[in-house]
Amino acid sequence: MYLTKILRLGVTIVTALYGSMVFGQNKADRPNIIYVLADDLGYADLGCFGQKKIETPHIDRMAKDGILLSNHYAGTTVCAPSRCALMTGLHTGHTDIRGNKANQPEGQYPISAETRTVAECLKEAGYKTALVGKWGLGYPGSEGDPLKKGFDHFYGYNCQRHAHTHYPDYLWENDMHIDIPENKNGKRKVHSHELLTNNALEFIRQNKEEAFFLYLSYVVPHAELAAPKEFMDQYKGKYQETPHPGGHYHKQDSPKAAYAAMVSMMDSDVGRIRSLIEKMGLAENTIIIFTSDNGPHLESGNDPDFFDSNGIYRGYKRDLYEGGIRSPFVAWWPGKIKAGTKSDHISAFWDFMPTACELAGVEAPEGLDGISYVPALLGQEQAEHDYLYWEFHEKAGKQAIRKGKWKALRLGAKKDKSADIQLFDLSLDPGEKQNVADQHPKLVKEMKHLFANSRTPVEAFPFGDQ
Template sequence: MKTILFTFLLLASAQASQKKWNVITVVTDDQSQWSVGCYGQSDIQTPHMDSLAKDGAIFTNAFVNSPVCSPSRATFLTGRHSTELGVTDWLTGGQSQKNGISNKFTSWPEILRQNGYTTGLIGKWHLGSREASLPKNNGFTYFKGNPAGGWHPKKTIFTDNQNKTEPITGDSVNICTDIAIDFIKENKSRPFSLLVHYREPHAPYGPMPSIDEAKTKDLKPAISDYPNLNKNTAKLMRNYLTAVSAVDRNLGRILETLKEQGLEEKTIVIFTSDHGYNIGHHGLRFKGNGYWITTDKKGCRPNMFETSISVPLMIRWPGVVKPGTRVDAMTANIDMLPSITGMLGLQSATPHHGYDFTPLLKGEKPAQWRTEVFGQYQMINDAKHSMRMIRTKDWKLIRHYKVENKDELYDLKNDPGETINLINEKKHAKVISKLQARMDSRMKALKDDPLSKS
């Protein structure tokens, strides 16, 4: 009897290890950590985002390698840096027709497709609209969304893999979810990977569905105490948080669908964003290409502040990740390719620069882990800065190549809000020298010329 029971347990364990998981990745647009309840937001409720942290893992030091849409999304899919990919700034409509991602660099959805997964992407693409850059040529068997970039929240015009374009009446945030739910139901009997890329909470923040606006119509949100902020900053914040609330409600619809379809225990759910955001933080609005929203300053302020590069990252992996797991190690969206393939147990020889955070999810200590995040932002559209960043646990060095007297050094341990630029402090010369050496090493390995005109 004991032998039979032991054999049964071995079989059950083997079946669990061979289980073919589904994976859903929800990616919002322009959402920093400060907007989510489980990261400290208290002006609105984000129960469904918070539930992923409660039932799974929350990453407290999750960053992106580029602080704007297109290069960050390209890195997220390929595990490669923006200068390697040739996508270093957000793509305008005209640029999208000539430039973008290429299947020369294998994406993790392509790896999943090669391993029998049905792969879908709904919503925002923003990685080029030329033929070589389209989702169908970069790993997706299904696409319904906008190839170019953003759109108005009530003017949704989506294209599919057959290049058929149609306007869809309603609220974009709900429309993306409706399509996602249909995809889940249609593919529930086969392994699938679904990327739901909301345009929210990107500007314009509204109008949002009435059910969401009703929750915040009387909200008086907290804002930064940065001096001389424009008078409409609190209104901007309220509208932005309304859009975050709309995403949370729709995330709840996706989670409920998984439960109704019997897929909850066999689906990994990942929630993150393409980069962070500012509304009054550091006196700015937007992200790495932030603009001043103060009465005494105007124009673009290129930056790689924590608020611009930090993103929410929560992962629910039923039966594998212990509920309430907290991951404090530094991660970056360049880690997604090795981590998703790692979670799914897929082997791939695809070159990348990321780390597989699967052991961190399981409470294990990896043999090696990063001690820094390397960032790039080679601007084309809003300014001519060519930024490179090294962020360690305690320090951040940002070089603004192509412009003079803009370099930055922050003591993150004693000044986590990055309020004092120490770049000209002679006592920190050794710190700067060590960080610069690490930055130079990264750039040399990538053949990265920050002074390049391309």
């Protein structure tokens, strides 16, 4: 084991030296990368994507000054497997993690030691790397612990269940359990979002002379629905409310106001991050990406229909209809990304690994499902996917494919591999209301073949194939 660690250290040093030779000592050749991930934010929960009831001026300004991608997709429709696709460059037919599988007493099923993450690739390229927020891809001390998957710094929630409260009595900092006495014994004084943002800002300050990668994996607006008073006051009394009585999540008398407050709070802090980058003179050497891990939830009294969180799209979290997996995407990189641009390039979470590697000027690992979307961001000719694939392991299993304008969906796939396929023409029917499978038998046959051949079995997440 000791020899293995020495060899890995040697590889890291050599790779970093090679990166220095290739890019020189001027870190401007390799941009800082800040990837901000919202938790359960709907496609249309931002003003720049059509939201009317929630104020998001900072992200809207980022879209105005950068680029908006209208055809971007999450890894899948729940947290852990979606984030695994983001970190590994693999879709959910190939990832280690394909569902929310718990570990007791804390954490989730881990990414394997052999699977490389984007953080590992960037660290080997000489980047300082940080995860601030929610992980969910390996319990503390496991092979999937963030400190073992390429992150120099970790602050936040290791466990998704722990993240079901925004007033935790502890968080993790690297491998240390950090108590939050203000929240002990049921007290709810310090919202974790504030702690996460402050930690992220400090990481940026401490690494302003380095090339850095910050994965800011926020926990809002995931349930519980709760926000500090200053943001609740912005919306309290504006809507007719049905109080949430509590249970697994904390009670909330004003769930609509709380959801809106959480989104605006996050927007405000994205603004703080951009402001710091600008004040430190890093703007032209920093790309900020903002998106969401899946569609809006229906928990803790949330009402996505009231906010029209999905716009024209059908479905919510745990659906593979567009509303469950299509994500808002905004990127800002002054001097590189042309202001006020939009792209309909079809992209997904597993594209981030090759994108980050291209930005860093290093080769992406072989065998990825992703395609770099750097050309689309820069207004250049962009390679396209033949198709995108998703699977979901709850609710009897679901599969989905997007191939050009066509969207195929199979429900009950875990139980019945011959289950009927629904087919939608998204160019004519973006809301997936008209199943046209009967009109396109050849296309349905092709989709059946793709469903059968787009995945490899994994023991930990059987899909009716073991």
